Amino acid sequence: MNKHRRPLLLRPSARSSRVPSERESIGWVAVVRDISGAEVDPDLPATCSTDPRAKAQAKAGTENRGPRAMTQAVEFDFATKRERSIPITEAAGACAEGKFCWIDLDVALDQQTAEDVLRSLGVVPEAIDGALTCEAGGRYVVYGECLHFSVTGVALENDRLVECIVDTLLGNGYLITIHRGDVPFLEQIRRTYSHDFQRFAQSPSFLLYEFWDHLIGNYKKVAQQLTGKVRQVQDEIFGDIDDVIFSQVASLSRNLLTLRGGVLSAREILSTISTRRSSAIAETTLPFLEKMVVMLERIGADLVVEKETLAETLNLYMGIVAHRTNRIINLLTVISVVFLPLTFLCGVYGMNFEIIPEVTWKYGYLYFWITSAVITVSTLAFMKFRKWW
Numbered sequence: 001m002n003k004h005r006r007p008l009l010l011r012p013s014a015r016s017s018r019v020p021s022e023r024e025s026i027g028w029v030a031v032v033r034d035i036s037g038a039e040v041d042p043d044l045p046a047t048c049s050t051d052p053r054a055k056a057q058a059k060a061g062t063e064n065r066g067p068r069a070m071t072q073a074v075e076f077d078f079a080t081k082r083e084r085s086i087p088i089t090e091a092a093g094a095c096a097e098g099k100f101c102w103i104d105l106d107v108a109l110d111q112q113t114a115e116d117v118l119r120s121l122g123v124v125p126e127a128i129d130g131a132l133t134c135e136a137g138g139r140y141v142v143y144g145e146c147l148h149f150s151v152t153g154v155a156l157e158n159d160r161l162v163e164c165i166v167d168t169l170l171g172n173g174y175l176i177t178i179h180r181g182d183v184p185f186l187e188q189i190r191r192t193y194s195h196d197f198q199r200f201a202q203s204p205s206f207l208l209y210e211f212w213d214h215l216i217g218n219y220k221k222v223a224q225q226l227t228g229k230v231r232q233v234q235d236e237i238f239g240d241i242d243d244v245i246f247s248q249v250a251s252l253s254r255n256l257l258t259l260r261g262g263v264l265s266a267r268e269i270l271s272t273i274s275t276r277r278s279s280a281i282a283e284t285t286l287p288f289l290e291k292m293v294v295m296l297e298r299i300g301a302d303l304v305v306e307k308e309t310l311a312e313t314l315n316l317y318m319g320i321v322a323h324r325t326n327r328i329i330n331l332l333t334v335i336s337v338v339f340l341p342l343t344f345l346c347g348v349y350g351m352n353f354e355i356i357p358e359v360t361w362k363y364g365y366l367y368f369w370i371t372s373a374v375i376t377v378s379t380l381a382f383m384k385f386r387k388w389w
Helices: 052-065 088-096 111-120 125-132 184-199 205-236 244-275 283-349 364-385
Strands: 028-033 073-077 082-085 100-106 140-143 146-157 160-171 174-179
Touching: 088 100, 088 111, 100 111, 111 125, 125 140, 125 146, 125 160, 125 174, 140 244, 146 184, 146 205, 146 244, 160 205, 160 244, 174 205, 184 205, 205 244, 205 283, 244 283, 283 364
Parallel strands: 028 100, 100 174
Antiparallel strands: 028 073, 073 082, 140 146, 146 160, 160 174
């Protein structure tokens, strides 16, 4: 073990609605983060994106900065509300002794280490292979007593929605989260679970509640950010804006659809978990999970509304552009109508006939301009009366 493991951050949280009032008597619990090496550099770039180019850039950045620490372990005593750090090597033994472990594996740099940890915990090979593939969110598979599901965490970076796939293995004695790079909602769990443990936890199921509670909070935060982007587009269409709005709308629509896909997948998984009885989940936790299903449905419905609002905004912009174009065409039409009779007069008196009586008039030139002025004023007055301009 590396001697320079970073201590777990245990900060108090101001969260309100929390975990079930369970009355189970549980012994020591181990919560473990995945390891390997030196102290974490907080400025390391995230590698949770499924974009190959983003992965390559993030990996290059981490290689230039050196190895990153991947594991931290903490034991909890639900009876005395005490906690203490433990080494990763004791995780398998803690599970064997009937304790509960949360193992958070970052496999971005060392997948073999993560696989070894899973095997030492007795996870079935099929579950290991499925969890380490990192294909996409929305997976739900049951391997005997082991439940495997994958969800998608999200983050909005430079107007681009970055997806972070988190595979989760839940069994009797362990909760394992597997991901590549930093995941925002898992980082939030690490900052707040200690405070929630002291106030609410009665069984290991509080970790499952924390997981889904922070995932939903992650979805809400990103949904609010996208809502703000939609409002910004609505404000911009009435100003001086060019065709860049089409790329903005396309990007926002893609982000909204991507987020909604992740929310709907999470809703289906949580709905199945809340209705499926399992020895790894306390019965008193299930009603709270069912309420979270409703919250996910509301987020999905809100995203649909934002998508429709964005489409209506684009239609409004097209209507504004069409209106401006019509006004320009209307102005050009008025000018053409005014000059049409004047062009006729110029054509008549510009003919090369020898006898044109008006040419010999003493005031013929003055009469021409008076006639032109009368025609112009009367034409404009008539069109104004008919409200054509």
